[in-house]
Amino acid sequence: MLSSQTDNSEFCLIMGQINPVVGDIAGNVKKIIKAAKQARDEFDADLVVFPELTLTGYPPEDLLLRAGLIKRVNKGLQKLKNKIKGIAVLVGHPAGMVREDLYNAASLIADGECLATYFKQHLPNYSVFDEKRYFIEGKEACVVDYKGIKLGITICEDIWFAEPVTQAVDAGAEIILNLNASPFRQGKWELREAEVRQRVNETGLPIVYVNQVGGQDELVFDGCSFALSAKGEKVVRAAAWQQGLFPIRITRDSDQTLLLQGERASKETDEAMVYQALKTGLRDYIEKNHFSSVVIGLSGGIDSALTLALAVDAIGADRVKTVMMPSRYTAQMSLDDAQEMAVGLNVDHSVIAIDSLFEQFLDTLSEQFAGKPADTTEENIQARVRGVILMAISNKTGAMVLSTGNKSEMAVGYSTLYGDMAGGFAPLKDVYKTLIYRLAEYRNSLSEVIPTRIITRPPSAELAHDQLDQDSLPPYEILDQLLERYIAEDWCFEDMVAAGSDAKIVARVIKMVDRNEYKRRQAPPGIRITKRAFGRDRRYPITSGYSVNSTIE
Template identity: 45%
Template structure:
């Protein structure tokens, strides 16, 4: 029986479906863990998370289990044991599993018991429930190895504690969400208090489609204190020392990394999500409309910080309504970011369509301009292979203040889950701050005038967003009540102090725009209820709480 252990926690990125690549990365990180007794990897690190319906493909599961055997075999030559997430297939069922391997042998396998099926998660669609997991006997220590959701419910940890577990090692695939760091830590501390056992919470980092994982792994000792806090937004391998005393096991290592505060955490989520989406889908860079407005300026800043200025191309496409101020701001914006900047007027195209369609007016004429810009950008994208980045925000998308097949068209939307007030906050913050490791300039990234001037689509003379929408500080409060909190019109009006008639109008716009959002590109999830993965409303829907 041992009284000391060195446990390494590998907080890693992943690539869904890259089974051989993920396995090789784990082997390389294991090789770096010199002196460790055990290296722990995140949930489903071998497959990437979430694998979604790939699990329904038999060949995918078969190859996953082949790579699991490869990882088990790799421990035969000595070195630390490994605890890693994979898929296990048995009796026609697929399980979310963790495997413990040492000296070329499978020491233990445990299956996830609690399968999340809410919000962004739909694991019941592809996995079967495992039994309540018993502790793993390893080197004279009883390890409890619950998987992610297993610790959010009381039953699994209560079972492990009753069965004699001494240390809880928890591999996770927990996506970023605003304020989730605090939520995780409060929940884990509560579980530690309930069981009296120390708990290590290991999470992954990196982007996967609309999800982004922030890492932020940590350890809580049996006294409720946090001796170890790993970094957010970056891969890391930390070795920790564990000791057994009269009261049981505890982590003797003390090491803390300061986590990103608000709004830096949101900005980093955008950067990491865009970086991994673009690079893993093999795009050489991105192209976007650089209008001289705040949405495109912030989108461009995120892109430069994520990919580098040489991989970002801003195109200003003025119409006859574009102001000289916008032309100047777009050019200065590109200069500050040091990215490519071109000006391609859409006036000739508008004139051609006016002749074709008999001089269209009103909203039709406005949408033609937006769609011509999309055609221009997509032509450049097709020619040069850069992915088209859309620049709309959540406030606009909520109420349909966007043009289908126009400014909504593209491959990815950085601001998809960011309300307009968040866009302003992020822009002000980034002009005065730059986190370590980002690829953009050290100083301001956009002219102050872009932040200060009233937002406008500039599709008609003197147009301002607030001609069609309430002030954004009012609109966003109401939308948060209707979307994030799912309040009724009456409840939202009471909670925000807004006029009930205004709230009812916003709800009508919100529900009516569902068909547009279904055709919008993916974008990184930030809040608790993003459009697409979290909030899934019917397009054809007769229910309104304002009726």
């Protein structure tokens, strides 16, 4: 066991819930140093525990295949040794040689020295994680005696298995410190706490779980760092979605058992957590990619309305522009509701009618279309005209286009490639239509920004006369349940029918999902909030002979 022992009646540990930027080693090192100095000066802290891969941000993906990244990490670690005085830090970083023996590591640094380094043992290689592509597994526990407390170090996935924690206990650990980069999804915080409590029950040791916060492309991290006592009681909980330093005071009772004390932030509702996830993911995508502003096609429908509310909440009304692009099929209430919402939020709002452009396309294509009845072709032309307008504004002003489509539409292809799918980011990409309505109601419970009629009127693409979504799709209450079973839970046609769903509807929905994979491959990225999102979380072939009708005779 490594030792750096000093007798101290109270030990102050800080959960450093920060928002690193992937690849920005220099910037992340500055954040660590700033947080460490603040913890030392404001809390008289002994140790700050930061999230997994603090120096690189998470997930670095194929940046981990670049030797130059590791060189920068090593320089960053040396800077931490040189700059941090009077306090220790536990930071995550890659260690070793690229493509040879690279580890997902955590190092304890104090007084100019690295006192200990731990190598992660369990590398997740499922869902959105592919750590075995880059890292090799550690084998040994790491316990260090720092100021009289024996600290057992683990990293993220390790805490979901008994062995790494048991190893630390056998090596003399009195408390387990777990560094995390655990992405948000609905219900994830309950799973984390339940799993960590299981480790406490197995070992009788308190556990400190430190998670990062912020958005990284499709992933968003909620923070929600916490500590459980040796009895499995939650004694400290950091606020969700907030960067900050969250102190834990550690003392000993008469039996020398460690006692942990701190503040517990209140829990949020599911709708509040999802809304904050979308807002945080959108804000960080905009800010970390240095976009000056965003532009949204505001239709008077609920999807674009919720997107607008999120954008204003994320970056402020002065950086959001909306454009209403009516056609002959646009209802007056859509124009009125879009105008009311834009004015209410004080965003720059324009109206650009598309009928003349639509007519030009029809005239230009009249020879090719001769003798053929009107169909979705004409509807898609309208959507693509709107997409061209938005992308032109984006190119001229530098504003990023936000696509407003939802998961239900994305799943079944109820969207137009190069039309309403155009954009740099799709905040609602992983949000089912039924949840869209709940989120709109939640946002209005804070302050009414979405006109009531937008929420209560039947949804319509308004690309044809008297068009409603339900003319082309099953009711969203039915559709979303089928989609969740097929996409997230991998139910087959037979099981869905056996559970009571209509066979014709099930077959139709499955066929729509399968044949629209090519569209989803070309969609902009969006924030993952469910356990199975489109993109890196669900990898299906575009060309495939597997279908509802394919059977073995």
